[in-house]
Amino acid sequence: MARVILPSGETREAQGITFLELIHQGNAAAVLFNGKLLDLREPVPEEGEARVLTTADPEALEVLRHTAAHILAHAVTRLFPGTKLAIGPAIADGFYYDFLFSEPISHEDLARIEEEMKKIVEQNIPLERVWIPRAEAERLLRERSEVYKLELLSEIPGEEISFYRQGEFLDLCRGPHLPSTGLVQHFKLLDLAGAYWRGDPTRDMLTRIYGTAFATEEELEKFLRWREEARRRDHRALGPQLDLFSIQNDMVGAGLVLWHPRGARIRRIIEDFWVAEHYKAGYQLVYTPHIGRSRLWQTSGHLDFYRESMYAPIVIEGQEFFLKPMNCPFHIAIYKTKTRSYRELPLRYCELGTVYRFERSGVLHGLLRVRGFTQDDAHIICRPDQVEEEIRGVLRFALYILRSFGFAEFTAYLSTRPEKFIGDVADWDRATEALRKAVEGEGLAYQVKTGEGAFYGPKIDIEVQDSLKRPWQLTTIQFDFNLPERFDMTFVGPDGRPHRPYMIHRALLGSLERFFGILVEHYGGAFPVWLAPVQVVVLPVSEAEIPYAEKVAGELLEQGIRAEAWTKEGKTLRWLVREAQLQKIPYILVCGPREAAEGKVALRLRTGEDQGPKPLDEVVLRIRQAVCARTTGL
RNA sequence: GCCGGCGUAGCUCAGCGGCAGAGCAGCCGCUUCGUAAGCGGCGGGUCAGAGGUUCGAAUCCUCUCGCCGGCUCCA
16 A cells, blocks of 8 residues: 555555546646656555645656647647657756758747647647557557657667557657646747757757746746846847957957957956965966967877867977967976975966867857857866865865855866776875865765766866856866876975875866856846946036036046046936946946035936935945945945 | 858848838037937948849849857657
């Protein structure tokens, strides 16, 4: 006898019947048993505890979406007979289904398909699970020339194959599914894109239709609003709008960023902060060139293993030079300029080093994926006995920096030794342990990615969540057992003999370009006061107050505040206020005859709030406080 | 790279076989203004590029270039 918990909270004991027969709940969706989702058509298990989920349960969402994917496929086969089906899973934000259409379809077709899906939902067609013997299944799929399904079938073990039928639509599927199409009420098709069969570029290009589905209309609408918000915050739109940067493909080159004055201003603030904090944390800043001889890259191994991501060589005086894709070989070269004693370690070299990597044109994306970018790089060279403390220090430092930029939620990923690796197992274990202790010591939530480390060492990656809850991988802390070997790095130990140091690569922000793009989206262009390229704009009410406005701006500049007086525009105050708001400038100081007479300024915040006349000193103090605290508030 | 979509003024877009358009931005005037667009005028284009179809192409066809979405969520 198993215990079955019904959605109402009631408990039933049952045996020998299916869940569906046991309950009458209209919106029952699936069953949770031993952490696994079961179909309601399954028989109640012999013993244990099973919980019946309704469409409103978050655990049932993937079942709901999976069924939505089937409804999509059903609609497509009705409208486009002969379309071949591939796969249609539920994903993080919804679902998709991959098809091979006999002719291309476009966005306009999505509306038609959606209409057809609505009909299928209205018809409230029951989904039935059918078990078909392998030979029969194969014949069935062959008959319909479902080549992709046949391929999938060949990989499924067992002699009885699970299919789902909804009306005239039949699909190879392991389930589980909702009992009936009528339960999928709130869905929308979103996008159309190409996708390779099984993600393999050598195989067929299919058409993927993305959609999403939710238990309630409110959730669906909330999701659609979220999507709209993400679209509005797109750094590629905000960048030009706020005059922060541009990427000029035709003239300058794909993936190469031009930082305009306001973007450069922000970058400079980030860099200054970064450098100051690194000095405080015991790092030493270095500068290294953009190109280096082929010998360097030969020694580092980049020419053997990384060449397809490097720019072609530049030949000067018969010597080949390569644009650097990484900074590490240069830092190692600095290390090797003299014999190092164990007393000197750890050495921490940091650099905002601009590197160039070839990326396929199709993957370039605004600032987030570029070909020339500045890593906030550092290499820590230390003794084996220092590893644990060093890692702990880096992690703590990383979190401090990320928090300073307004990120509060982090997830860490610990990637361990892969099958193919270099170095010895004892070093790997020691390093991996150090990484693990550090994340645990900092109380960070983390996941282990077994075997996902690079061939040269284990690593920790830190993912942050932005204001829209989107994850971004920023920090990476990576051991390297390869380069110290290749460059024969040594230090002299207390025993007077040479020893091999440990080397750790780390980047906190990743690259300045990408980080900046993420910041733009995180803040939606409304940067906190300490980062805002222009912190204050001073607006004269009319021509008579121009001298006063300029004097106010001058005093603010004098106090180290980034201020501008807009006195040359010849526009109305209304126009200037609107412009300042659109530029998302934190503080707007309006100067009219009253303020000029009393030596005050009328303070308006970028939120639109009018705070009335204030003495300038008070405003200065307020801005200073906002800068020191690095808050997002004004 | 591949699949689909899209390239028209600095920006956002309309026009989709018959004279290349609008709004914003820019320039020139007038207006001197109290918290999200004052008024008028002017300039601005190889309609991404090349080839083709046609009496006639921004519009239809082919190729090239560029941009956007996606190509690691596995019946």
